[in-house]
Amino acid sequence: MNAPAQPLLDTALVERHRALGGRLVDFAGWQMPVQYSGILEEHRAVRQRVGLFDLSHMGEVWVSGAGAGQGLSAALVTDPPRLAVGRAHYSMICAPDGGIIDDLIVYRVADERFMVVPNASNREVVVDELRERLTGHDAALDDASLRTSLVAVQGPRSMELLAPLTDIDLAALRYYAIAEGHVGDLPALVARTGYTGEDGFELFLDWSDAVPIWDRLLDAGRQFEILPCGLGARDTLRLEAGMPLYGNELGRDSNPFDAGLGRVVKLDKAADFVGREALAEVAARGPLKQLVGLTMDGRGIARHGNAVYATDGGVEMGVVTSGAPSPTLGVPIAMAYVPPADTALGTMVEVGIRATRTRAEIVALPFYKRAAS
Numbered sequence: 001m002n003a004p005a006q007p008l009l010d011t012a013l014v015e016r017h018r019a020l021g022g023r024l025v026d027f028a029g030w031q032m033p034v035q036y037s038g039i040l041e042e043h044r045a046v047r048q049r050v051g052l053f054d055l056s057h058m059g060e061v062w063v064s065g066a067g068a069g070q071g072l073s074a075a076l077v078t079d080p081p082r083l084a085v086g087r088a089h090y091s092m093i094c095a096p097d098g099g100i101i102d103d104l105i106v107y108r109v110a111d112e113r114f115m116v117v118p119n120a121s122n123r124e125v126v127v128d129e130l131r132e133r134l135t136g137h138d139a140a141l142d143d144a145s146l147r148t149s150l151v152a153v154q155g156p157r158s159m160e161l162l163a164p165l166t167d168i169d170l171a172a173l174r175y176y177a178i179a180e181g182h183v184g185d186l187p188a189l190v191a192r193t194g195y196t197g198e199d200g201f202e203l204f205l206d207w208s209d210a211v212p213i214w215d216r217l218l219d220a221g222r223q224f225e226i227l228p229c230g231l232g233a234r235d236t237l238r239l240e241a242g243m244p245l246y247g248n249e250l251g252r253d254s255n256p257f258d259a260g261l262g263r264v265v266k267l268d269k270a271a272d273f274v275g276r277e278a279l280a281e282v283a284a285r286g287p288l289k290q291l292v293g294l295t296m297d298g299r300g301i302a303r304h305g306n307a308v309y310a311t312d313g314g315v316e317m318g319v320v321t322s323g324a325p326s327p328t329l330g331v332p333i334a335m336a337y338v339p340p341a342d343t344a345l346g347t348m349v350e351v352g353i354r355a356t357r358t359r360a361e362i363v364a365l366p367f368y369k370r371a372a373s
Contacts, residue, residue: 011056012149012210020228028120030057033230042233043327046196050155051229052217058150059123060204061116061130062142068112071137073271075130076106077256077279078264083108088176088193090264092256093118093129094275098282099252100259102126103244105193107178115178115189115204119246133274149210153217154200154237156370157224162201165220166190170201183213195234197241198370236324239333242293242366248304248321249291249335255279257287258337260365289318290343293365294334300351300358301325302334307352310342311359317342320351326367333367334360 008031017024022033033054035042045051063072069081078091088107092100102122107115118126127143134141153162163170168181168190178191189204205213218226235245244250244259256265256279265279296302302323310317323334334351342349345364350357 009057009146011054012207013054013056013151013214016211016214017054017228022228022230025231027231028057030120032057033228035230035232036228039230039232039236040327042227042229043236045225045227046155046198046229046233046237047328048156050153050157050161050221050224050226051196051233052214052221052226053152053154053229053234054210054214055150055152055202056148056207056210057120059116059118059120059126059143059145060148060150061118061123061127062113062144063116063130063134063139064113064142065137065139066112067134067138068114069108070271071134071139072106072114072116072130073269074137074273075133076104077266077273077275078106079266079269079271080106080108080114085110086177086179088178088191090176092250092261092264093126094255094279095252096275096278098255098275098278100246100250100254100256101129101252103246103250107189107191109178109180109189122246147207149205149207151203151205151210151214151217152194152200153203154194154196154229155198158198158200161217161221161224161226162190165216173201175199184216186213188213195243196237197243197366197368198237235322236327239322239324239335240326240328240366240368242335244291244335245322254289254337255282255287257282258289259291286340288340289337290340291321291335291365292338292343293363293367294320294323294336294349294351294360295329295363295367296323296332296334296351297359297361299332300353300356301332302336302351302353302358302360308336308338308360309350309352309357311348311350314350314357317349328368335365338362
């Protein structure tokens, strides 16, 4: 007999999503809004003004103690002890063969206190792996995911919206930095991070504080034409920004060098870490596949799993990892893995879409990059 399906988890904001007309779907075991007014409208709100996201399905795992930094250095491909207090970096936790278990953000909130943010779908396996890898280090692990809410304000007017509502100096908060303070009169950790390619902030809150802060942000954001945004717009935004998604660009069958993210792997750090030997071999010989951008000819939309073919002979050479129409560029775009020898910009390929093949051009990533402020 099949095991009974587990009930979906709700964020603290689920009733707000329903009241706003959000279309709720199952995402990584959570009931999450995929869209409200529409993906295109929400996407453009973030690119042009400001959007508000509920990201409370993400994990928040605290690692604390005198050995927390060294323990994380032994567990992850990056070197968290190098982080200054109040700073963050992008990281990964890998298997012994170098395959990616998850990609993460690591925040150093105090000398001996770090917050690791894994993807919702991988939270439990990341917690288990960290607990095992921290053995022997003077470090305690606390999975606070189910008592933490995460709300994101993203877009070029996000600072204008948030600054009057917080006692944190947002102008002094650099990209990939975090500070402790208040939003309204409620405690919050505010990070200048996001997954949209725009400037913005992520607010880590006590679970029940999400509702009053969400309401306050929506009310204050009316003057900026704020929109609540779902996971659909978040996906098209991150695709335009060339940001990888676990389960698409990243997974156990890929390593950081495949995805063009070898820079995050710190082979020179003192601490040995799981996957180091395998990743050192990849660094020396080069990856066997490489992530590239594609712009499609015509209206054909490439989707995850579509095959990529060479134009001279039609031999299958790769696979699409993500694809969608680009609201900003006005053309369908995609990311795909192809052999390193076939990654030259301007190379023409074909993508199998249903029973047809659509021509596409290999282009540089990211597709979109915001203007420097």
